[in-house]
Amino acid sequence: MTITRNVTVGVLALQGAFIEHIKHFEGATKSGYSDYEFSFIEIRTEEQLEKCHGLVIPGGESTAISLIAQRTNLLGPLMRYVKSEKPIWGTCAGLIFLSTQVENGKPGQQLLGGMNIQVKRNAFGRQLQSFQSDLDFSSFIPLVYDFPTIFIRAPVITSVLSDINGPEDVNDFIIHTKNDYENKAPVQILHQLDNGLIVAVRQGSKLGTSFHPELSDDYRFHKWFIDEFIVKAL
Numbered sequence: 001m002t003i004t005r006n007v008t009v010g011v012l013a014l015q016g017a018f019i020e021h022i023k024h025f026e027g028a029t030k031s032g033y034s035d036y037e038f039s040f041i042e043i044r045t046e047e048q049l050e051k052c053h054g055l056v057i058p059g060g061e062s063t064a065i066s067l068i069a070q071r072t073n074l075l076g077p078l079m080r081y082v083k084s085e086k087p088i089w090g091t092c093a094g095l096i097f098l099s100t101q102v103e104n105g106k107p108g109q110q111l112l113g114g115m116n117i118q119v120k121r122n123a124f125g126r127q128l129q130s131f132q133s134d135l136d137f138s139s140f141i142p143l144v145y146d147f148p149t150i151f152i153r154a155p156v157i158t159s160v161l162s163d164i165n166g167p168e169d170v171n172d173f174i175i176h177t178k179n180d181y182e183n184k185a186p187v188q189i190l191h192q193l194d195n196g197l198i199v200a201v202r203q204g205s206k207l208g209t210s211f212h213p214e215l216s217d218d219y220r221f222h223k224w225f226i227d228e229f230i231v232k233a234l
């Protein structure tokens with residue numbers, strides 16, 4: 001007799017593209033996982049968050065997600081969750097929220113500080129606010145040579161921070177996390193565009209992508225997150 005294990009993955013549902021992530025995870029796990037019974041749930045409260053083996057922070061607007069998290073008292077629980085070393089994947093605005101520092105943040109914007117990186121919001125400028133590109137991710141996802149990758153007013157990773165305490169001369173735009181967590185794992189660059197811009201990084205159990213795999217019709221990225229981050233951490 002095989003024993004099935006219940007696994008819960010949460011998607012932060014304060015604002016943005018959370019339903020799309022849930023649909024992709026459901027599609028990605030429909031078959032091939034006889035040992036696991038997956039539930040993908042929307043997260044709006046601390047009680048819901050506590051049930052999760054891993055968390056996804058979707059794209060949307062990082063300033064709005066931060067504001068709603070503060071107003072609904074979820075910011076503290078999210079900062080504690082980041083420290084638990086459970087898998088977390090931030091896409092686009094979620095990547096910004098998960099970072100340690102934003103070079104063009106909005107005053108009052110809060111960051112979870114899960115990855116020792118600095119990001120820049122809306123990094124592709126006005127002409128190129130949104131675009132789609134087939135990218136070769138086969139160096140980290142086996143056999144994925146042509147993933148349909150959608151960028152919408154996307155951020156990029158501008159540096160890896162060695163000093164997580166932040167800059168001494170913080171100006172009006174550099175926003176630094178208030179979380180005292182330091183992720184000790186090395187930051188790995190997973191993908192750089194041809195022009196050198198960094199759009200996917202991993203730091204131990206944390207993953208950050210500038211783009212939106214949940215807006216394509218391809219489940220392979222979500223399946224990789226389940227296999228590589230969630231299942232391996234169980």
Ligand SMILES: NC(=O)CC[C@H](N)C(=O)O
Pocket residue numbers: 058059060061062063091092093094096121122152153154155
């Ligand atoms: N598609 C997105 O998530 C856009 C991110 C948005 N520009 C921000 O700063 O939060």
